[in-house]
Amino acid sequence: MATEIPQEWNDFYLKDVSFVNLMTKRIFNVLIVANPYDAFMLEDDGRVDEKIFDEYMDLGLRYPPTFTQVSTTEEAENVLHTTNIDLVICMPGNADNDAFDVARAVKASSPDIPCVVLTPFSHGITRRMQNEDLSIFDYVFCWLGNTNLILSIIKLIEDRMNIDHDIREAGVQVILLVEDSIRFYSSVLPNLYSYILLQSNRFSTEALNPHAAAQRKRGRPKVVLARCYDEAMEIYERYADNILGVISDARFPIGKSAGHDLTGSTPLPAGGAGGGLGVADAGLRLLREIRRRDEYVPLILQSAESDNADKARAEGFRFVDKNSKKMNIDLRKLMEEHMGFGDFIFRDPNTHEEVMRVRTLKELQDNIFKIPNDSMLYHVSRNHVSRWLCARAIFPVSAFLKHVTWHKLQDVDAHRQIIFDAIVQYRRMKNIGIVAVFDRGKFDAYGHFARIGEGSLGGKGRGLAFLDNIIKRHPEFNRFPGASVSIPRTVVLCTDFFDEFMDKNNLYQIALSDASDDEILNHFLRAQLPDSLIADFFTFFDAVKSPIAVRSSSLLEDSHYQPFAGIYSTYMIPYLDDKYEMLRMLAAAIKGVYASVFYRDSKAYMTATSNVIDQEKMAVILQEVVGRQYGDRYYPTFSGVLRSLNYYPIGDEKAEEGIANLALGLGKYIVDGGQTLRVSPHHPHQVLQTSEMETALRDTQTRFYALDMKNVATELKADDGFNILNLRVKEADKDGSLNYIASTFDPYDQVIRDGIYEGGRKVISFCGVLQQGVFPLPELLQTAQKCGAEEMRRPVEIEFACNMNTDKTGELYLLQIRPIVDSKQMLDEDLQAIPDDSCLLRSHNSLGHGICEDVTDVVYVKTDEDFTAANNPAIARDVEAVNRKFLDTGRGYVLVGPGRWGSSDYWLGIPVKWPHISAARVIVEAGLKNYRVDPSQGTHFFQNLTSFGVGYFTINTFNGDGIFRKDILDAMPAIEETQYVRHVRFERPLKIMMDGKKQEGVVVLEHS
Template sequence: MESSDSDLRRFERLTPFKIREVLIVSSPFDHYVLEESGHLSELISQEYSELNLTQAPRFIHSPNAVDAIALLRERSIDLVITMLRIGTMKVHEFAQQVKSIQPGLRVVLLAYNTRELATLREGAGLDHTFVWHGDSRIILAICKLMEDERNVHHDVERGDVQVILLVEDSRRFYSSYLPILYRMLVKQTSRLMYEGANLLEKNLRLRARAKILLATNHEDAMLHIERYSKNIIGVFTDGEFPTKSGNRKSAGLDLVKEIRSRNPHMPILFQSKNSELAEPARALKTTFLHKESSTLRKRIQYFMEQHMSFGDFIFRDETGEEICRAEDLRQLRDQLIEVPIDCVGRHASRNHFSHWLRTRTEFGLAAAIRPKKLDDFEELEGVREFLLSSINDFLAANRKRQIRDYSAGLEKVGGFQKLGSGTLGGKGRGLAFFYSKMPDLGIAERFPEIDIVVPKSMVVATDVFEEFVERNDLGRFASDNHNDDEVRSAFLAGRFKEEHMAVLSKILEIVDWPLAVRSSSLLEDSLHQPFAGVYDTHFLPNDHPDDKVRKKQLADAVKLIFASTYSKKAKSYVAATPNSIEEERMAVVIQELVGSQHQGLFYPLISGVARSRNHYPVAPMKAEDGVAAIALGLGVTVASGDRCLRFSPAHPNRLLQLASTSSALEQSQRKFWALKTGIEQDIDSQSLTELMVSSDIAIAEEHGRLSQIASTYVAADDRVVDGIARPGARILSFHGPLKRDSFPLANILRHVLKTCENHLSCPVEIEFAVDIKENEGRSCFAMLQLRPLLTIGAQYEVEMSHLTSENLICQSSLSLGTGVIDNIKDIVYIHPQRLNRLKTRDLSEPIERINAKLSQQNRPYILIGPGRWGSSDPSLGIPVSWGQISGAKAIVEAAMDDIHVEPSQGTHFFQNIVSFNVGYLTITSADEDVDWQWLDSHDADYEEGPLRHISLDGDARVLLDSKAGKAVIEKPTQAAD
């Protein structure tokens, strides 16, 4: 049995036509009347929001037909709504001109009252006519009806969606009726959705809601019935409407008879002002409703719930009396076991089960059940067994990919759970998305010998953070100026809600493996401006012999991540965005740590980051081939910019860092991060980071971990050979997975990056860990994080041919960013010849002070320095955090005098450069050096050792040619002269 996710994949292809731009053509006064009760766009947006519909259309107003025609020649429109007073042009003439400009564009007439329509007819360019009753929801109904008419054939064919047919020729009545019907349909569909559905799933399922079709005469009604007979779930029909035969008076009854001859059980709501039609309508087993009934809305809702299966499933006996009812699929399964077998047979023979499932958009399960007939089973008990088996298989398939709320008894199952009712945050959201989509990515089938997993995870949702902050009066730290130690102490002193603490404690009764406790804030890893490396992560050995200590460490780790929301670093980061720190909410991901135990240290063999786009490809590599950075041990090495190995998943054998023995020795990883285990003494909560240890790779060799990932430098031959059989310096070349394919790492990364990019519709970045089992057990590839990767922006050229080196502070053939950055009067730089690489840490604090001063004065600046900015390895560059340089609009990484340093791709620091669209220039050996002499010729506003801050008389400009990857920083005009 397929899970509901097979339905979701189909739903992604539904509703291909969406109305996004609506042109309203009316006199200024008529437009004012439309908006008399408020701004039309706001009212429609509010209605869309209340119904959980996707983005509301944008409305454009033209005061007359001539203006509208001119606009239609310039831009594409999805729908035209016109009123009668549109200048000198007649409405039919206008409609015909619209069709000549944009064939297929729907034109709808909206009139104030039926008297205006007395002399008008549809056709001649007009697709529909509606009457304005003073309710803006008619605009929503018009938009949705036009979408349904365009999409119904596609959606029935591709998604087996259902259809509701409204047969009515009174413009006044259907204009007031359709808004009611649409609102009820969407609300009922939303109410019936699977309880575990997330926002994405709900939006996809709303695409599969029943489509409404309007027929204003007998012939159109029969056309719809013949075309969609298997998918129509209900008919709302008037008693009288036009027919070719002229039998208007009996048109409704005649239509019902034709429907009954095809489908004796079709739900039909017969509506008329003529009470004399009530009895003959009821005789045809329809529900009669007087059009002027004061309970019209309630009667429609009752009809949809009781007759169209939008309510509970009601088991009835042969007299129609209720036996019992089921609200959801689990209750349906439970009731199926208990009800009499003749009741099961009666409902099955009338397709009630599949009908009820389809209203819940569970088309896969409905399709599996509906083709079966009673004659297919030797006895009725076989029907019951088939239904129970189908439902149980369906529920089991869903459990494998559903993000479940925490429930006692679920801990042993593993998977992905959630504590709280709030959101999962950015990191949790990406991880949950991958977890739920993993069966669709085809990874398990492609790599059957490898366990591809999302580590067992629980997300503490944002509402737990909000409750904790409010309960302990910690909101003051969002705005008050406190140091980080004060914030952490206050949060550690706070108390969790009793039921939340009980859940954290309960987890540790089952979980006995090391844990990673990661931040997952509301704004973190967002699509528009992803945060990276701003908040805390803590690793816990979770092996203390005293359970109270383990529980306290877990609770404190969560509290410390909560506290990092209001840290100095986080505040400085958020201050540089359009967001406010008061808007930030923190979720926390508690996750099984991937790796294995070795003599008191726990770590994976490989951890890394991979991106589906490479900003600095070197031929034959291409940008779309992506790039990966990997290291031995925990992922801190890669994220913080320490020495690691970079490669293209499409070209794993081309390792530029190992192109020569000198570069291999210079750039190879020397230390790795691991988690200390087996510590019996209690660790102070403020010192949880001390559980992490950086060790020499020789320790990993003692653990027997280097055979597949290390090569050896043979000094006598000045060459590097794979393996560690010979004595010599170890080079972490990862030859096993990359050259010998002992573990298909490159192929897995290519597959995961490509499929994730397709699912997110944008470039992506992933964090992962690998543990290779050489002798026993299965090797594992674990997905730790999935985030959208911000693109650099439009690719366009910037003219630079007029510039000479005398005009430039520096130029780069390896840059990131796009366009022109001007109005820069400040430059902060570090001169490489005056830099002592052993004292780079000493420069972080004065740089932070300069940044704070310039940011406060709203003075953006250019930052220039040797090596890699933001590296945690001080020998590779200046170890600043993002918040310490957040005011820089362009960053230059100049060459170091004695070593070559790779650009920062893959680090959190680099992600922030992209997120803020900061110009990023790397000075390579092919470029002319920075004009240090020109910089030194200016008086310094501040100077400390190699660090200088200078103010310019004129404006420096940064020119970024994103198409060629080139950039220059231009001196102020007067200085160049």
């Protein structure tokens, strides 16, 4: 029977590691003190500069060290006084330049600069060193002309400089090398480092783009060199939790001061200069003590004394023979097998035969349930998986799995599940906020955002990548159980494919001509996309398994200062079992998006915004469509647009609290100007449209859009909505998709009840998600608006879609973010600073935002002494007649009248309907001394005011609230005058300005 996985291992959170913060302390300037011959060997023959430069470039580090070479102590001191030197390397020279003397002088004047002696091993030097105090130098190395040793020295010292910080920051691993023979560690270190750097190159492929790959390499294991037992134990105790493995010599001193004659010691074998007397079994003692404390850490004993092989194996340690010609290969093999380097090889525990090999994290995830039980048990009980992940710098998963030991959970299948879940969470976490390079071997259901090509992502692509990054950096998005927030899985075809497509198919001539949209589209549909994309598209189909939206993402679109939204086409294609048919539709849709750059409207828009069409480059976004399939149609529970500024606040709403428009079905319905539900996320209980039954039945959504899943054979059309169904809300009711977003109208009791009931019209009220807390939509929208506006440093508009589940869980997808830069809304002027005598109208209680400078006409109701509300129906008829003339000529006007415009009770105001005043640009409620009505804030026309950006002023001059210079209008000749209404025209346009943030509005007289 399977063991139940403890809750702590089910509900875990992996914290991401930032590799950019690792290896921050570097060695930039190296001073080499050497005689001219050795210097020549280093500089010309060994090409040390070149080798170091190549190595650093490969690591993604921008500043490789530079080398300064001098020959004498005086020259060295001069350089030390004039340059910031990070490392001094002294090479023994001739009689007047002794390496030890130079090094001693350097240490005396600059004790903090690391100083290394590089010495060839002649008999004379060996003898000399036995009488030399080596403790003042950081390291002494044996120089045999191998420039790789210089690299190893730099790496060893950099590792020492960064180790404490990098372990704290990320859990970087440590390989402890215990060796007192200078000659031996001088040859083993270059080999060790070259293998570690090779490993870092291999594991960097886990990264999702070249930049991240270069940074991942900084997470490679560090090497620490200990030269006696006490030093080794001190290092082990300090870094015990991060030791990847220990490689130890068999014989070395126990105490720190070399040369002590300790019990049981014997002299070092010839050639093992440095380190004084060694204790024969010091290595075994050390490994025994470490094994006592850690049953899993790999321990390797190296020795030139062959009888140590049996002793090591008897205690379960690995052994490397120093006398072997292939010693380096043997050591690499053991590191690969036991320290997690290279591929993970699952073995049969009895025969030790390979049963499976995995090269990447994704391969481990894909195969974890296929590995035989006995092999799985063998590796799990020795913590091999955790160690392999450690060696690959996958620290969050490794650290988590390290604590899920066989002692705590003796169930192979439970271990499989835990490992799988941890990898999935890690890959999700790493995918979020990163623009990966699309790789067919890595992109799957957990792939998130990738690009194909080297060009730009375009405006929408950048916006999506930015949104993804915001979600990653703000964990508060996912603070509600059962409510996830993300972007849909996305692949961007970069702009370089657009250039290649246009050039190879010779399309510019037809594209830039005056041909019709359909003609241009037909040319584009006949052109060819590169064949190299086919396999990538198939991989994407398999990963998303849903319909795909093909969106434009041009360079100019959604750019910070140009409102290009909605200019180009967006197509949706259904998900089909026939992948080749799906490929045909996808290719056609991409070409259709490319063609839309050159459609008539696009060219006109380019001209209007002073852009040159040749500068436009198009990336294409391929994105899973959010939603569910209901029979032959597909749509999300609801879509919406969120704006962080609300220019029509009502009641206690504030402009900066933002506003959202919600609609059942696809978001194209909102873009096309359909009837939506308008709500401030900060005031979800205050929805004007559902506040009264009559309004709710009149002003809520009656139709919605869905993707037609069976419209496959139809050829692509210039109209990107050719396969979008326009359906009645009752169709969604049949689909059962209205849970939590609809109320039911009961015609018998004449009431609207929250929820879905048999019979009765369904009203899209969003009652469950707004008022009943079924899903935390208001809170999530508040978070999106706050984080989006803060990160963009300006007001933003965010598109989103949501799938609700019957168990009240849901997934909110953010689809796009763009700055609000509607040109007419770029209002910089302080309206309060405009003098009263320049104003025809001034309101301190206005709705709307922006500037309008093309209105010359004012239509106003005559409110003389004999005004009575009893005439309001007649006034409404006069206003309707005047409005019709404005509609015929396409002009706008300012409308002023007493009481509430549009009130059904004519005693409260003039009972017009929206079509009767639809040409008005500003509507003014002007209260009278003897006819006072509470301001309505335009509630009767609210949907139309917000949709068409019409201003609504409330003015009560009798108590000093605002200005209405009726005297100016009365003194002007009338263009038209009835019993109740006057229409006048100014020679110069009026300047209408509205500040939606402060609810100030003015109509300024333009003086000649």
